[in-house]
Amino acid sequence: MMQTPGSALVGYAILKANFNAQASSYLDNFFPFVLAAIAESNETEVETPEISARVRDSFGLHIPTLVLPRILKRTTRRGFTERITGNSVRLTSEAMKKLPDLSQEVTQYQARQRELVEHFATYIENAFPKHSKLTTRDLSQSLARFFDIHAVRIVGSSLGDSQPRIDESESELDYIVASYFSHLGRHDQLRFSYVIEAAKGAMLASVLEIDTSTMNEQLQKVTIVLDSPVLMDTLGFHGKESRDAMISVLRMAREQGARLCIFRHSLSELDGILESIEYSLRSPTSRRIHASRGLAHFVSINASPADIALLRANPEDLVSGIGLDILESPDGYLEYGLDENLLEEKIQEKVRYSQEKALVHDVRSISAIHRMRQGARPSTFERCRAVLVTHNDGLARASRDVASSKVPLAMTTEEVASTLWIRRPGLSEDAPRDIVLASAFAGMQPPPTLWRKYLEEINLLENSGEISADNAVILRETSIGRDAFMHETLGSDALSKNISPNDVLSRIREEISSPLNAQVEALKLESFEALIERDETNRKRSLEYSQLVDKEREYVETISRLETESASNLQSIEELKKDRIQRCKTIGARARRRARIATTLAQILLAGVFLATLIPIWHTVTRTENELLAMSTWLIVCTSIAIPLAVFSALLYVRRTSPTWIEKYSKRQLSKSACADLNSSEFC
CATH class of the missing domain: 1.20.5 (Single alpha-helices involved in coiled-coils or other helix-helix interfaces)
Known part of the structure; x- marks a missing residue:
């Protein structure tokens, strides 16, 4: 994957500051960057690849190879550039007169970036003194990379190839960046506003990956279906941060006309999750193998088994209370049926499930979305008919592999939230903030595979008597136990090998x-x-x-x-x-x-x-x-x-x-x- 340059923070902020939602085309908002890149060249004629490289080096914005000619075509039509030969262009005299001066804004946002990076380095030294050596890395690049991985994943024609992957060498900093953003959200609103402006610009920049011709259309024909973990977020069963982010996403979807639903089998899965949490609260011994985010949340608020039983009594009321409809799985297996065996294989290649039932539910949900689309392969989000919203990035990538489409059958919550926000940036100014906070909160959670290994080690130590049952409960079920584990390991499998539950x-x-x-x-x-x-x-x-x-x-x-x-x-x-x-x-x-x-x-x-x-x-x-x-x-x-x-x-x-x-x-x-x-x- 192409590295995200540290200058992206500056480019994202400038794009957000100069963005005009009323422009005749989304591409018009990128004119200043392209024209400035041409003007910076000492050559009279500049080729297209050089323009793309200069925009990336100066502003950190990646303009896809197929998009830049479209932008240059529009600048030529406006009289700002003229084509010379092949891929070479030059500025016109009119462009030289009207060329926007971005130097002042660049200087301003570079100063903000330096301040943010210096503050981030100080935060690492104070909060993570054992890992102070990480401050020698390019911290501005790590901050910008956070948006690409967590906050601005947008569906597009080349998304399958450019999908960010988490490099093990950078995973340590990912947790620290998430912790830093969460810290800013709680204690430093000024610097957090810098982060939010950069996040908004990053989300707007990602629009270059998709077809924007239908963005003015309403979403009356789109059904957004939540899977069970996302439903848990929306109900607040995973904490306040996740709930606030999902409420913002649902509000944007409703304002744009989309229908919000869950499948009937997802409601059954929700009941099974709550039943497992209730059983764990009644039987402490079962918590050794069941330590989900939901259980951790209910333990943190001192919920009793009776409280969970009351929630299970009326699950449909819970769902209708947040404005969701309940859908039955559609028919049409013969006409639009998906190869569920292939889907299951693809999912298992990318996701490790601790329970077989979760795999079955995900296969049923994606297959149902495919039937709701009647086997179509839409090119735009506005005409996709239905999409499954999930937290599971592996599940979303598997759905792309099974049914090749510009709009996959399943999208992550960040992708859906970003897509909804860039369609109507003025409708929900707080949505990017909630997305960043939720992404930071999610980034501070232990990876499932790493957490399962850790639980197994806790069980071994508890059985051998090296740690008491009370300490084992603290390690498995409390938020302070999870936070301490992540603080020691930084979510890295390599570091976790040297960290024991006693540490x-x-x-x-x-x-x-x-x-x-x-x-x-x-x-x-x-x-x-x-x-x-x-x-x-x-x-x-x-x-x-x-x-x-x-x-x-x-x-x-x-x-x-x-x-x-x-x-x-x-x-x-x-x-x-x-x-x-x-x-x-x-x-x-x-x-x-x-x-x-x-x-x-x-x-x-x-x-x-x-x-x-x-x-x-x-x-x-x-x-x-x-x-x-x-x-x-x-x-x-x-x-x-x-x-x-x-x-x-x-x-x-x-x-x-x-x-x-x-x-x-x-x-x-x-x-x-x-x-x-x-x-x-x-x-x-």
Whole structure:
């Protein structure tokens, strides 16, 4: 099989971004890639094989040999190219003017691809450290290859030759890629959107393999029949991911007019599967040989045998509840009968059945589809009348070998889903997302052959007593047991030879204990950090306490110094008070003394005036009239002087001996000595 180049992720994304569902032809959407490939050539004329090679190298898109001439014919009709000789073409001047520039988009999507590949490598190193050597491979090619194997298988004329095969050397990465996509779907919607856009582009690119002339037709004449495992998916008996994907597929089929059915014998097969699951839930010993996905699902949801019995009670109600009709196997064995012996041989060449009944049911279903087609070999899906939808890729390939047709009797769910989506891309934008998730989920399941070998080894170890019955149940029936097995073996038969159930048990114990160990380590780290924080806090508090003690000592010393200074100041104040009191007393005594002196002088002066008055009176008898007049005048003058002087002396004495005056006088004197703040009244 031709390898899918890593550049396909870029080409798929660009195709989806520029896809025009309203174009006159599906082929018109590939014009930009073909024209860009011609423009990149340094030659004036470019041959058809070189164009195909350049498109594949630059964009990762494979344009079939028979399709490229059809595209070039349309570009020539539009005036973009012109044929020179044979297979050689060249661009026209009009094409050079209108040539789309894909460089910016290529750069953008290459950056996204690099980011996705780098993140994928980191995921491998973290989730699969034992297999980190796988990061040395071309991871972009592995991511693109996933779409070819799981998500974009489309029926076509050359499908039988180009059908992807799983190379044992790449099967290890297939599981890791599926695990990575599942991880992105749960935890990283941005990067998962890159994957979905690439998946949509890959699905659109695969249209080149089929005849698109009838894609505008409705599917009223098409009957889509589900086989039993697909019915289990649709009913949710294999998990949520598978159910969501199938619900999207059925919704697209109904919107396009198709009839959805199951055969009556498939309903009986469903009852047999549920009966086996019910028996296994009732009898744990039977689980040693019966460990299907259905049983694992019902064990994971803690279903009881009674729950399964209730489901078996009304199987037709289950089917009608999801909108499926029940078909009886058609007649016409003689007219349109298929060589069922040959079909059985072809199927057994490609599929290993654990139960003969499953082979019989598949033969009956494919034979019934052949009779519904009345032996016709349709060239398009829209005119195939009926098709069986299965998960079994080997069964689909066997049906192609028995009845050669462009539309095989049986198609895988991915093929049908892709076919329905590319017919009406706008009807269900979520369908590719559900298909990728379901494909990733399916890719994480153990291969049936490898799983049967593993169960046999578990039974041997359980019988020999090397593992307990409880551990055997965990390994066989729980999802964690399956996941641990796939994580250790990566679904590779070569790796599984070196892995024993005890190794898987060790991984399970590690997975169970790792969260607890992580919590313990987290608690230890948290405790250590808390201890460090506490020590740091105590150190800071000790430092703060030491600083407070130093400050307190400084405060005590300051207070002591201030108290000493205060005592000294008080003593000085007391001495000043005493000194000032003494000075005030001295000033008061001096003021009183001055008042007495002034009063004494006034008294002497008054006595002198009085005497001066009496002497003239005593001499009046011997004086003449003129002298008497002069003396009277003198007397009057002396009296007028003596009386005010006497009054002034009296007032001065009274005033100078008054405490109020002495207080004011003392203040004036003290103010001159900078003692105006003392209350001298208390000293007087």
